[in-house]
Amino acid sequence: MSLSAVHGTLSSLKSFQGDIGTGMDIVTDVAMDLVEAQDEEVNPGVMEMEAMILECAKLDREINFFIDAVQQVTSEVTAQQPETMFNLSDKVKEKFSERVARLSDAELHSHQKVVAFKDNIKNSLKQANQESAENMEELDDDIAVTQSQVNFSCPLTQVEMVNPVKNKKCNHHYEEEAILGLIKTKKSQKKKCRCPVVGCGNADVREADLVPDQVLRRKIQSQKRQNKT
Template sequence: MSLSSVQSTLSTLKSCQTDVGGCMDMVSDVALGIVEAQGTADCPALNKLEEMMLECSRLDIEINCFVESVDEMTAQVRHEPPDAMVKLKDSVRNRYNELMAGVSDVDLQRHSKVVAFKDSVSKFYNQASQTPTENAEDLDEDIAVTQSQTNFICPLTQVEMVNPVRNKKCQHYYDQEAVLEMIQRRHRNKKKFRCPKVGCGNTDVQQSDLELDLVMRRMIQNQKRQSGKS
């Protein structure tokens, strides 16, 4: 076994991890569809989807622990004699078991996409179940807030977003494809990417700052459907 083959295997594993994240987004999107169709945030189907999210959470954590154990152990043997590689497999296994022993059910629940799943379901249900019982003053205020928050136009492309992502630092939205392309282009030129929203002081937007907003995406999709009917 060579270090190059180990790194190649890790690269493949990390690609699988990306697929796991995409699967979790799909499960969350299905959950929002159930809330929209059934008008409830508490049903057996949603509970089953939450179980699926937790299973994906465990898989994602397992991959992280394995990658971490491999990185740690290969770093130790990198400058040692070649015969040290013989013990690499056992060393990685032992370190992996140590890391996984510290993983609890609470850690699964704290996975960012599991948290986002629950928040999205709750947020979407609350929006869908709102009734026009507020007085006119409150309603006008709600409309103003909604209009200020629900801007479907990407500040980069100036067209309606397809996959809106929210910047966790400044709370602004961009289309996923456009912002990732811009970040990568700026980084290739050794430059930082500044939030394009007028007046925003966020001068260094990182890919890790962005999270897909499934509720916003469904709102955009619903608006398109409504526009098609009218």
């Protein structure tokens, strides 16, 4: 197998990671629906979904480890003789196994989408416990993130957000694609990314600080449905 074929396989793996992330978002949405429908403490179904989210996080981490191992090994042999290609598989397996063995539960629980799952379930459960059975069908319209508290417009794009993310440091929200683009641009300029919200003192916004806010996303979707009717 040529190195170009190896790199093509890695590209496919990275694309698969995107599908894993989408699946984790769907699981979070379903778990939130369960919480809102039950109006009680977290039920076994939600706990099973948390276990599913953790399994997805583990798979995502392992893909990262594998990609890193392949890239490290191939970078070491590109300048050597072609026959060294036969030893690549064993070297990759060795490095991959070493890294997987060090993967801790704490690292899985710190995965961005696992953190988002827990935050969103916590917020949904809090809201569900505040609602009576009579107005449960209107729960999405009463989520505890009101329009007066959070502007539905992204401070970067100035349009209504579709996939809002919350900054854990300053609690401000942005459209995911817009803030990630800004972080990437600033990084290429070797500069820190300042929070775009006027008056915010957070001068170093990092991707690791961003958590998908599905509670807010559902609030925005609910508002759209109200406007249409």
